[in-house]
Amino acid sequence: MRVAFQLNGKPVETEVEPGMNVLEFLRSLGVFSVKHGCDHGECGSCTVLVDDKPQNACLMLMGTLDGERIETLEGLNARRRMELMQAAFLDEGAIQCGYCTPAMLLALESLLRANPKPDEAAIREVFSGIYCRCTGYVKPMVAAKKVALGEVDG
Amino acid sequence: MSRTTGAVLIGGGTYLAAERDSEIIRLIPLKAHLQGEITLARDAVTLGAGVDLQTMVEYAWPEHFQALAEAARESCPSMNIRNQRTLGGELANSRFDSELVILLHALNPRLSVVQAQESTEYLVEWSGDGIIRDVMLEIAPEMRLKYLRFAPIPSALPFLGVAGFSAADGCRIVVGGNVDSLSVLEFDTKDFGAKQQELVLEHAEDTLLPDHFGGVSYKRKLLMTALTRLEDALCG
Numbered sequence: 355m356r357v358a359f360q361l362n363g364k365p366v367e368t369e370v371e372p373g374m375n376v377l378e379f380l381r382s383l384g385v386f387s388v389k390h391g392c393d394h395g396e397c398g399s400c401t402v403l404v405d406d407k408p409q410n411a412c413l414m415l416m417g418t419l420d421g422e423r424i425e426t427l428e429g430l431n432a433r434r435r436m437e438l439m440q441a442a443f444l445d446e447g448a449i450q451c452g453y454c455t456p457a458m459l460l461a462l463e464s465l466l467r468a469n470p471k472p473d474e475a476a477i478r479e480v481f482s483g484i485y486c487r488c489t490g491y492v493k494p495m496v497a498a499k500k501v502a503l504g505e506v507d508g
Numbered sequence: 509m510s511r512t513t514g515a516v517l518i519g520g521g522t523y524l525a526a527e528r529d530s531e532i533i534r535l536i537p538l539k540a541h542l543q544g545e546i547t548l549a550r551d552a553v554t555l556g557a558g559v560d561l562q563t564m565v566e567y568a569w570p571e572h573f574q575a576l577a578e579a580a581r582e583s584c585p586s587m588n589i590r591n592q593r594t595l596g597g598e599l600a601n602s603r604f605d606s607e608l609v610i611l612l613h614a615l616n617p618r619l620s621v622v623q624a625q626e627s628t629e630y631l632v633e634w635s636g637d638g639i640i641r642d643v644m645l646e647i648a649p650e651m652r653l654k655y656l657r658f659a660p661i662p663s664a665l666p667f668l669g670v671a672g673f674s675a676a677d678g679c680r681i682v683v684g685g686n687v688d689s690l691s692v693l694e695f696d697t698k699d700f701g702a703k704q705q706e707l708v709l710e711h712a713e714d715t716l717l718p719d720h721f722g723g724v725s726y727k728r729k730l731l732m733t734a735l736t737r738l739e740d741a742l743c744g
Contacts, residue, residue, distance in 0.1 A: 373532035417535025483588025
């Protein structure tokens with residue numbers, strides 16, 4: 355079936371197998387920031403933004419994408435806020451294996467769009483869909499709070 | 509559509525994604541065709557079946573319905589997935605350990621259901637056939653709503669979930685969790701005392717399933733505790 359949607363601000367119109375998931379499709383395009391984790395919505399490492407909200411690409415079928423606006427880290431890399439978030443994560447050592455980092459950055463971006471001054475509870479909430487086995491969330495939380503408080507030297 | 513060869517109507521289609529079925533020829537996502545808004549009127553709140561669970565968490569509910577936000581959050585601890593799961597899908601799946609399903613059965617809202625024609629049915633009586641278009645929660649005089657969950661940690665599914673709703677003309681108690689069916693009992697009095705609690709225990713006992721959290725007798729005692737707490741919340 356044919357679907358038309360936006361990917362990182364650019365229109366995409368393509369013939370797809372409706373049962374293929376969005377994760378597979380994006381990686382077939384070379385969008386590798388969207389990680390292949392559990393395939394069952396448990397880990398959130400395949401997070402993408404759909405109309406500004408974080409969702410799991412492994413739980414989205416291509417047949418449902420028509421008309422949606424999808425964003426991945428590739429589309430946000432050159433933006434100032436993303437630079438600040440990446441700097442904060444680096445400064446705080448909030449990355450170990452890095453597998454969940456793109457998802458965390460996207461989730462945080464989504465939060466900051468809706469709420470530029472989030473409190474700790476809101477940050478914890480937006481990370482709730484992302485499973486990090488390395489850091490225990492402590493350092494990503496510190497980095498995210500630094501971004502929210504405008505305390506990043508970038 | 510469901511009469512067409514090979515066509516299948518599925519509620520909560522997110523679960524399809526894990527199947528990765530290459531034999532799906534065409535997919536018509538219901539979410540795109542259902543309203544995703546919550547509308548508040550003086551005597552009722554109407555939710556489109558396309559409302560996602562995160563919208564329910566963030567909505568500024570009237571005081572009577574605050575428990576719905578918490579139930580939506582507890583039904584799915586991942587915000588990512590709450591952004592995907594819809595109210596319609598939740599009800600169509602009707603999992604007995606879904607906080608939202610248990611609580612909504614206590615509220616017993618009116619559903620607009622589309623089949624060959626559109627009809628209105630109460631959730632407790634709904635057969636599961638058709639597509640839910642919207643869900644109407646009536647604001648009843650003197651209404652109270654309470655949900656109690658028993659799980660090892662907040663993000664785990666409840667092995668026992670108990671919801672109570674009371675209004676001026678009666679009350680309704682629902683028991684779910686790891687059960688073989690939801691137990692729903694209605695009383696035409698809003699006083700939820702010892703006699704009513706005993707009836708709920710009798711009604712729900714046969715639905716409780718033993719698991720590694722405990723046997724039926726343990727869960728029965730836990731249910732007794734929950735019902736006592738419900739009495740305080742609904743009548744105190």
